[in-house]
Amino acid sequence: MSEELDYIKHLAPGFDRGRVLQDLMNHFGDDVWRFAYFLTRRADAADDLSQEVFLSAYTSLHAYRGDGSVKGWLLKITRNKALHYLQSAFVRKVTLTDMFKASGSAPGADTVFFDRMESRSLWEAVMSLPRKYRELLILDYHYGLSRRETADLLGVPEGTVKSRAHRARKKLAQMLDGEKGAVGP
């Protein structure tokens, strides 16, 4: 996992924002890009969104009060931007259905595919979950956020995170079992 860059919590006024921004991009650039991708399922959107995230992080650095981790803060900005993107009229019209369901079909030109064999089927299953469940599993398993941090990031109570995570795991299990044909009604 990336280093936490906690010094950002203790910046004195007049600190060099430019330098801090470079640090943030170096350490969290990929984390942010991936989260944007996981949420939007589009590489081109993730390219744009991740840049926007760092631009807003730069302007709101002084507002970051160090309550949570730096990573959590950046992921929260990412999520806000990604949701905004998903809600925008353009995307609603050009809906991208089932990009991940067709596991057998060849990927399209701008389709990113997961190039690590050992975890590919798992990631594909996660990506095909509804966003509500997908983001929870990703924040937990991939980013290692605590339940409290996740609740904070999603803006829901911890209890909701807990119950939603339970359902998400159940859905994921069903999906993987269905695929293998190991268990099935």
Place this chain on the structure above:
Amino acid sequence: MKEREEAWAEKMKASPFGSARFTGEMRQAVNRKLQERTGNGLVRSRARRRGLVLSALILAAACMAGIGLLPLGDGAGRQAPAGWEEQHAYPEEGKPLFSVYPEPEAKAGITQGYLFSFTAPFHTFAGKSLEVLAVHGASGLQETVLSETIRNPDSGYEGLQRHGMQFTLPLGGLWRLNVLLDGGSYGHVTIALREPDWEASPEFRSGTYFMRGVEGKAAFIDAGFTAGMPQKYMWHFWGNEEEFKGGFEVKALKEGKVQPVEVYSARPFLSGSLNGADRTAVTTMSLPEPGRWRLLPYVGGRLLDTIVVDVKRPGKE
């Protein structure tokens, strides 16, 4: 189910992509957009900004001296701003909002204890960030001496009636301690510190080496200083993990001066434990002029302590 979840967590820890997706071009694009937006260079150096402030101060001082407001001569740069006097309590509507009790005879250059006593109930502070920003009266030098999130009342109290802190300030004279709650100004007090000692810091033995500095805190293997000559020095730090977060920086103050010079800065900086210390850092440092200097090591923007060294004139042994 449990085992399965653990397997998922394990598999999903790594990125599903074999390569980095946030590329150098994207990084540059961000920088470019910022430049367009602000209309100037992105990485404005801290030194340049400080230079600007400094020249503005000098200009202001020159104007004031010109119309006879400031006494000319050596003392000119050492005056605290008008209206500053030692003031240990910050009143609001006649009652103190908080008070500070510094260690008796508190001195600059060494770590001293300060007790803050806040009168407001605990919920005023709960979950908020409390910062103390110190400003030196004569030089305008700023130090962040405390930055924490308030989680619990002080032990044995209902609120923050006995809030102890320890910090080091580099210069003697008046310091205004600005208290910020969640980034907003909460009030300020003004303390007077005695001038620091200027005897060279002692050497002590740790592991197989002699080090100069403060035992149990920060010290380095002193290879000697010659003005203007860069030299390698190994720094050693003692403390717990929490204290080592953030960058490492060294500034230095010459005896009789109030503006520090930047000597070294890097992040992330610390390597493992060596020579009996918890963390170490190899640095190259050079001090510009011969004489007595006070080194100011900062970790994560906070001054750890100060170390006095002698700097030789070049060409003389």
